[in-house]
Amino acid sequence: MAFFPRGEKYLEIITTLKDLKAWVQTTKQQGDSIGLVPTMGFLHEGHISLVDMAKAENAKVVMSIFVNPAQFGPNEDFDRYPRDLERDSKLAAAAGTDVIFAPSAEEMYPRESHIQLSAGPLANVLCGAKRPGHFDGVLKVVTKLFHLVQPDRAYFGQKDAQQLAIIESLVEDFNFPLAIRRGETVREEDGLAKSSRNVYLSETERQEAPHLRKALLLGEQAVLSNEDAVQSMTAYLEREVSGKIDYIELLSYPDLDHNVQGLAILALAVQFEKARLIDNIIFPIEGKN
Amino acid sequence: MAFFPRGEKYLEIITTLKDLKAWVQTTKQQGDSIGLVPTMGFLHEGHISLVDMAKAENAKVVMSIFVNPAQFGPNEDFDRYPRDLERDSKLAAAAGTDVIFAPSAEEMYPRESHIQLSAGPLANVLCGAKRPGHFDGVLKVVTKLFHLVQPDRAYFGQKDAQQLAIIESLVEDFNFPLAIRRGETVREEDGLAKSSRNVYLSETERQEAPHLRKALLLGEQAVLSNEDAVQSMTAYLEREVSGKIDYIELLSYPDLDHNVQGLAILALAVQFEKARLIDNIIFPIEGKN
Numbered sequence: 315m316a317f318f319p320r321g322e323k324y325l326e327i328i329t330t331l332k333d334l335k336a337w338v339q340t341t342k343q344q345g346d347s348i349g350l351v352p353t354m355g356f357l358h359e360g361h362i363s364l365v366d367m368a369k370a371e372n373a374k375v376v377m378s379i380f381v382n383p384a385q386f387g388p389n390e391d392f393d394r395y396p397r398d399l400e401r402d403s404k405l406a407a408a409a410g411t412d413v414i415f416a417p418s419a420e421e422m423y424p425r426e427s428h429i430q431l432s433a434g435p436l437a438n439v440l441c442g443a444k445r446p447g448h449f450d451g452v453l454k455v456v457t458k459l460f461h462l463v464q465p466d467r468a469y470f471g472q473k474d475a476q477q478l479a480i481i482e483s484l485v486e487d488f489n490f491p492l493a494i495r496r497g498e499t500v501r502e503e504d505g506l507a508k509s510s511r512n513v514y515l516s517e518t519e520r521q522e523a524p525h526l527r528k529a530l531l532l533g534e535q536a537v538l539s540n541e542d543a544v545q546s547m548t549a550y551l552e553r554e555v556s557g558k559i560d561y562i563e564l565l566s567y568p569d570l571d572h573n574v575q576g577l578a579i580l581a582l583a584v585q586f587e588k589a590r591l592i593d594n595i596i597f598p599i600e601g602k603n
Numbered sequence: 604m605a606f607f608p609r610g611e612k613y614l615e616i617i618t619t620l621k622d623l624k625a626w627v628q629t630t631k632q633q634g635d636s637i638g639l640v641p642t643m644g645f646l647h648e649g650h651i652s653l654v655d656m657a658k659a660e661n662a663k664v665v666m667s668i669f670v671n672p673a674q675f676g677p678n679e680d681f682d683r684y685p686r687d688l689e690r691d692s693k694l695a696a697a698a699g700t701d702v703i704f705a706p707s708a709e710e711m712y713p714r715e716s717h718i719q720l721s722a723g724p725l726a727n728v729l730c731g732a733k734r735p736g737h738f739d740g741v742l743k744v745v746t747k748l749f750h751l752v753q754p755d756r757a758y759f760g761q762k763d764a765q766q767l768a769i770i771e772s773l774v775e776d777f778n779f780p781l782a783i784r785r786g787e788t789v790r791e792e793d794g795l796a797k798s799s800r801n802v803y804l805s806e807t808e809r810q811e812a813p814h815l816r817k818a819l820l821l822g823e824q825a826v827l828s829n830e831d832a833v834q835s836m837t838a839y840l841e842r843e844v845s846g847k848i849d850y851i852e853l854l855s856y857p858d859l860d861h862n863v864q865g866l867a868i869l870a871l872a873v874q875f876e877k878a879r880l881i882d883n884i885i886f887p888i889e890g891k892n
Contacts, residue, residue, distance in 0.1 A: 331778070338780075343634070428772040429742065430721045453718065454777075461778040483717040488743075489620070489750040491627075 325407035327399075327414045331462060334415055338464055346373035350465035352456060355379040355416075356396040356510035357405045360500040364469040365409040367497055376463050377406050379416040384423070385451030396510055415463065422458060431457060433480050436570050440476045440563055440581050441592060449480050456481055465492050473499040473507050475579055475594045479568035499593070501527065507593045514589035518556065523591060525554040526584060529562075530595040533580045537564060537599060543580060557586040567596050574599060614696035616688075616703045620751060623704055627753055635662035639754035641745065644668040644705075645685040645799035646694045649789040653758040654698040656786055665752050666695050668705040673712070674740030685799055704752065711747060720746060722769050725859050729765045729852055729870050730881060738769050745770055754781050762788040762796050764868055764883045768857035788882070790816065796882045803878035807845065812880060814843040815873060818851075819884040822869045826853060826888060832869060846875035856885050863888060 328334050341348060349368030353361050361377075368375040379402055386392035399416060406414055433442065433449035442449050460468065470478045482494050500508045505527035506520075515523060529547045536543035544562045551559055560583035565571060567579040581594035617623050630637060638657030642650050650666075657664040668691055675681035688705060695703055722731065722738035731738050749757065759767045771783050789797045794816035795809075804812060818836045825832035833851045840848055849872035854860060856868040870883035 335780075345632070427776040428723050428725050429769070429776045430723050431777075432719045432721065434717050434719050436717050458778045461780055464780060480718070487716040487718045488720075489747045491624075491750055491753060 325403060325411055325414060327403060327416060329416055329418065329421065331421055334462055337413060341374055342464065347466040348372055348463060349375045350459065350463045350468040351375065351377045352459055352468065353377060353379055354381045354395065354510065355402050356398060357402050358508040358510060360471050360473065360508040362405065362409045363500050364471060364497045365406065365411055367495055368467065368469050369410050371467055374412045375410065376413045376415055376465065377411045378459050379414055380422065380455065382451060382455040383419055384454050385448050387445055387447065396513055436480050436483060439565060439570050440561060441583060442476060444560055444583065452477055453480065453484055456484065460490055460492060467493045467495050469495045469497055471497045471499060473593065475567065475581060475596065476570065479570055482568060509591060511589040511591065515586060519586045522555040525551060526582060526591060526593045529582065530580055530593060534595055534597055537578060537580065547582065551584065555584060557584040560585050560590065614692060614700055614703060616692060616705060618705055618707065620710055623751055626702060630663055631753065636755040637661055637752060638664045639748065639752045639757040640664065640666045641748055641757065642666060642668055643670045643684065643799065644691050645687060646691045647797040647799060649760050649762065649797040651694065651698045652789050653760060653786045654695065654700055656784055657756065657758050658699050660756055663701045664699065665702045665704055665754065666700045667748050668703055669711065669744065671740060671744040672708055673743050674737050676734055676736065685802055725769050725772060728854060728859050729850060730872060731765060733849055733872065741766055742769065742773055745773065749779055749781060756782045756784050758784045758786055760786045760788060762882065764856065764870060764885065765859065768859055771857060798880060800878040800880065804875060808875045811844040814840060815871060815880060815882045818871065819869055819882060823884055823886055826867060826869065836871065840873065844873060846873040849874050849879065
């Protein structure tokens, strides 16, 4: 696949902490700023749009590619999460990435951790409620990546809105010396949010999948008309898709509580045969309870 | 009090995050290394010995002075912990400190944290078992200080051996880009470990207090002779001091478990009328269980 024809470019692939430290030290000594795009690989245009943002704001762009075992539950898709470093390297190079950091699990987790990070109440809703420990694992790897890469800015997509809210809290609560940048969700022409997991959709499911976005737009209208968004969306999705609704929730953003004022998020997850898809919409709202 | 006659020196006192960030940025741009000595103030020779170590290894030395509310329990001595920033500033300046960072609690904790750090099993023994939440509060402030000051090296005294072990784990588990340096416990001539809390000892208690160190030396001999160190030390201290023994424990170091091999730590805490004192001794040992 040759998705992004921007002309190839030299790209350094680093797999050890030692080599990464040396690169970071040299880069800092040169006074170059660093943008970090953390990914689990199997890149799509969503990731590439984050690289574009990072290129515009930083002298050097590092993309991490690491399928982080700490954020997968025992019955989740860690083993069969799609991986293709060669394909990813070409796409990342074409987009202008300077360094791919692709460590092994042993390199990232040489021993059991003593100290634990936990996402607390922000993880009690949406995906966090359905995937116990998931966001603690995200916090762990993101904290390690921030310390290893020492970026000036780090880029996360809004498709994972809860992840974004939790990482923004992490940075604020612990004064990490970097800025978090939000990338808008990149979509297929029919509205389906780009995701590495879309490859697991059957042909029929792929045709149904744009209804997730349509349900969110319907829900937004319902909220703004003081109607029950969750009820309308549930009825709509039960009619239109074969997958099972995992959750549909309306919350405040980024606080993720039920005191919905200012910004609201409507988010949903649908479990198809082999792929669990998520999507969300964030929009301003008058105060409601 | 003029403890350390090294000649005065210009010292900058920074109280806001904004000013600290500006200072750190300038210092980094100059390529100067930074040593951090985190303290709760009311300095004694133990703190100053850490500044000496930091001076020897770094271009700039920052001392933080912050009585961290997050690490005090509801019935502990937060309100009456001794504070004297003017005296501390003179001592720190004389020792060659470049910057004192002395923020308010509002500056450090402008809002409730969402994300939590916890010390896990390392906090289930010694002081951690007696002071629930204490080390979580230590981890919180230390993580914030590391991100704010961005030191190359940070200095902690071995008197707080459990704190040191937990902070070393924090740095290793999360790949903080800095080195932790251990400072040996500084003692009075009669063996009492220097501590800001020693000022709360009555005259009689002050005379008894060197028995803590003596008990540890006795305990070390007992361990090396395959005798019951905790029993000997308990008998000794019950005879020699009026304070109440809070704990006496023999553990491995720095893992703080009961599989004592390689390095052992004997540690104790004694509660006097107004001061709770701790001390420890770390020594090599043959494998025992």
